[in-house]
């Protein structure tokens with residue numbers, strides 16, 4: 001992660017002069033210019049009466065006077081409302097569409113995040129008659145195709161056959177698609193009738209994470225498909241284009257672009273967002289942004305939520321699990337997320353904690369070692385409050401919004417400030433209060449303090465647990481360890497003869 005070492009002044013000139021989101025105020029729905037009445041009442045049904053500053057700023061640059069003339073990059077803290085910041089303008093802009101085509105594509109890194117984003121879209125898009133699809137590999141490819149593409153009555157096979165001479169009429173069943181890169185590529189490569197040719201809007205959520213992982217070159221592929229459509233736009237109407245199997249060809253927005261001296265320029269509008277947006281020109285360039293505008297909260301690249309309190313808890317590393325247990329006990333019934341450094345550590349820690357007989361706290365794990373179905377079930381139960389403590393590694397928690405998480409605990413000190421931002425950001429969301437505790441040994445303190453100086457709002461208090469509380473746990477620790485060793489020996493594979 002060489003990016004961490006970069007100087008904090010961005011190399012890209014347009015990144016040096018951002019619009020500061022913190023200067024925007026919350027805006028009551030009645031004052032939001034041009035807000036569709038149905039969108040307003042959908043928001044009210046969600047209990048939303050004001051737009052958050054990032055939503056106001058994005059609205060201003062898209063639906064408002066900005067009119068989507070520039071591609072939008074958003075760097076705003078975790079829990080500040082980025083999902084609705086992009087979902088609202090998309091739904092508003094598509095509300096007057098006449099035919100149903102795939103007009104907006106939202107790419108996110110994980111399935112659970114995609115499900116969460118789809119729920120947000122469903123709540124605001126359905127009242128305006130827009131359909132939202134999901135391409136995440138939750139169901140079989142065939143089931144997913146059934147939900148996304150209307151097959152011509154006579155055509156029963158679902159996969160693309162390049163030798164098929166007559167071009168049947170496929171119809172998209174969705175206006176907006178939320179996808180993970182892998183499944184998106186499956187549809188691009190194999191699903192007949194799945195086309196991006198009508199796309200107006202591309203959203204890349206958790207951009208830095210998605211740009212870091214190539215996932216079968218999904219981004220160059222999507223951009224190339226869109227680019228080739230733009231090229232075809234200027235070709236004579238009778239020219240052959242293999243993707244034009246659908247309904248009408250769509251004309252992308254053809255506005256007067258700022259800086260283009262009244263030259264009409266059809267293009268796809270892009271929005272890219274993250275709480276830790278990359279400043280690396282080598283990565284940003286991959287997005288092929290058009291005259292980009294950066295919307296950013298505050299001065300520094302990393303910013304922690306306003307109502308987050310950070311604490312460091314210095315432990316004796318020989319009995320670190322006891323500090324965690326003492327901390328969990330002191331937090332009572334509050335929902336907690338515990339982060340470890342790896343999936344293996346997550347598994348081991350969760351097993352060990354469950355070996356403490358008198359703990360009386362329900363603890364489950366959430367990791368990529370588990371089957372997706374198990375993981376989704378665990379997450380749903382955690383959302384509903386069926387159990388109270390979830391132990392997780394980093395990979396899957398980007399963007400996850402679980403109501404009522406009051407505490408985040410870093411069992412292992414995060415290596416990078418970016419990791420701290422995303423972990424801590426699972427609490428103190430939407431203006432709520434929250435706490436992040438980081439367990440560390442004495443010799444890790446210096447590095448941790450240095451790490452926290454990289455973030456706005458990175459001040460950190462001490463949280464102490466008395467040694468008598470730790471000593472009181474020694475006996476149960478011994479019996480938990482014995483029980484844990486039995487479990488480990490049973491699960492370890494027997495050597496082959």
Ligand SMILES: Nc1ncnc2c1ncn2[C@@H]1O[C@H](COP(=O)(O)OP(=O)(O)OP(=O)(O)O)[C@@H](O)[C@H]1O
Pocket residue numbers: 047048049050051052055076077078079080081082083084274275398399400401425429430
């Ligand atoms: N205008 C609003 N009024 C009240 N609540 C809101 C508003 N906008 C968003 N929220 C709530 O704020 C929470 C955080 O929103 P969201 O998940 O979009 O944050 P985010 O900025 O994408 O965070 P992350 O960077 O962690 O992905 C959600 O529970 C959402 O329902």
